[in-house]
Amino acid sequence: HDLRNEDLKDMQELGQGNGGSVKKVEHVPTGTIMAKKIVLIDAKPSVRKQILRELQIMHDCNSNYIISFYGAFISDPNICICMEYMDKGSLDGIYKKIGPIDIEVVGKVALAVLEGLTYLYDVHRIIHRDIKPSNILFNSKGQIKICDFGVSGELINSIADTFVGTSTYMSPERIQGAQYTVKSDVWSLGISLIELALGRFPFSDSSSDESDLSDFEGTLSPARPAPLPPMTRAQKDKKKKRKSRGVSLQGGGMTMSILELLQHIVNEPAPRLTPEGRFPKEAEDFVDSCLLKTPDERRTPKDLLKHAWIDHSRTATIDLEAWASTF
Ligand code: ADP
Numbered sequence: 326h327d328l329r330n331e332d333l334k335d336m337q338e339l340g341q342g343n344g345g346s347v348k349k350v351e352h353v354p355t356g357t358i359m360a361k362k363i364v365l366i367d368a369k370p371s372v373r374k375q376i377l378r379e380l381q382i383m384h385d386c387n388s389n390y391i392i393s394f395y396g397a398f399i400s401d402p403n404i405c406i407c408m409e410y411m412d413k414g415s416l417d418g419i420y421k422k423i424g425p426i427d428i429e430v431v432g433k434v435a436l437a438v439l440e441g442l443t444y445l446y447d448v449h450r451i452i453h454r455d456i457k458p459s460n461i462l463f464n465s466k467g468q469i470k471i472c473d474f475g476v477s478g479e480l481i482n483s484i485a486d487t488f489v490g491t492s493t494y495m496s497p498e499r500i501q502g503a504q505y506t507v508k509s510d511v512w513s514l515g516i517s518l519i520e521l522a523l524g525r526f527p528f529s530d531s532s533s534d535e536s537d538l539s540d541f542e543g544t545l546s547p548a549r550p551a552p553l554p555p556m557t558r559a560q561k562d563k564k565k566k567r568k569s570r571g572v573s574l575q576g577g578g579m580t581m582s583i584l585e586l587l588q589h590i591v592n593e594p595a596p597r598l599t600p601e602g603r604f605p606k607e608a609e610d611f612v613d614s615c616l617l618k619t620p621d622e623r624r625t626p627k628d629l630l631k632h633a634w635i636d637h638s639r640t641a642t643i644d645l646e647a648w649a650s651t652f
């Protein structure tokens with residue numbers, strides 16, 4: 326509870342995201358290694374205090390599938406959130422380092438995320454709202470846990486006001502303005518699982534940087550604008566940046582704006598685990614049921630825990646600790 330910034334010694338930068346940055350730190354009095362998330366909040370002190378109060382719920386979130394919370398404090402103009410440090414980082418970082426992730430491991434990821442979502446909703450009535458590979462963390466003990474869930478309505482508001490744009494794990498109904506439900510998280514899980522199994526964001530073009538136009542054409546909405554002139558240097562730099570975030574919005578002189586991507590998600594068939602036959606039928610079926618476009622037809626996390634592929638993943642003997650030691 327009495328976590329103070331003065332007691333934390335910076336060790337290393339872990340990453341930058343939409344809302345701020347994350348550092349590996351040591352809590353010197355106890356020797357505990359933590360991850361400190363620094364979120365810049367452009368709001369009144371009263372709002373900052375309110376956010377801090379709301380974050381305290383995280384103290385009650387105790388599950389093997391949820392990142393532990395050490396505490397939060399204001400360090401003007403930032404809010405610092407201290408949480409369990411996961412030494413193998415997030416799953417996006419892992420697949421970008423080692424390539425597509427074995428489907429058996431992806432099955433364990435699906436199981437852990439569903440358990441985490443079910444715990445958050447059943448026990449605390451919390452909807453995650455930001456399931457994506459960078460919010461699924463892994464450690465050398467072989468544990469898989471989710472982080473960055475929407476506990477603080479006030480924090481969600483403050484960040485949403487400042488940052489828009491990269492919400493590409495967003496479900497069709499959310500894009501169309503419907504309320505968030507646990508089923509929106511299930512959509513995001515489906516997209517994330519394909520990304521891990523294929524080693525690329527499913528809405529992006531499969532070839533690397535010098536993607537050819539015709540290849541890209543097939544995967545995009547027919548309502549794309551005509552080709553643009555060759556990219557300027559500035560555009561190419563931008564493209565690199567986006568690539569590194571795992572979202573490819575451009576291909577060989579073409580631009581797919583964030584708007585077109587959102588339109589694509591709403592209007593086109595959902596992505597699938599392809600090519601057919603490469604993955605177990607049960608895995609294909611699980612992903613398909615996560616990516617049903619109508620939320621009424623989509624199952625809840627709790628219900629999906631009974632899916633045959635999840636059943637299989639529960640008993641699968643794959644040794645995640647051994648797997649973790651390979652990278
Ligand atoms: P995003 O999730 O959008 O990437 P964040 O600011 O939430 O942005 O996190 C930035 C990066 O920091 C993540 O991609 C992840 O690799 C790393 N990270 C976040 N939390 C932890 C943690 N508890 N332990 C280890 N690494 C973390």
Ligand code: MG
Nearest residue numbers: 342459460473
């Ligand atoms: Mg995050």
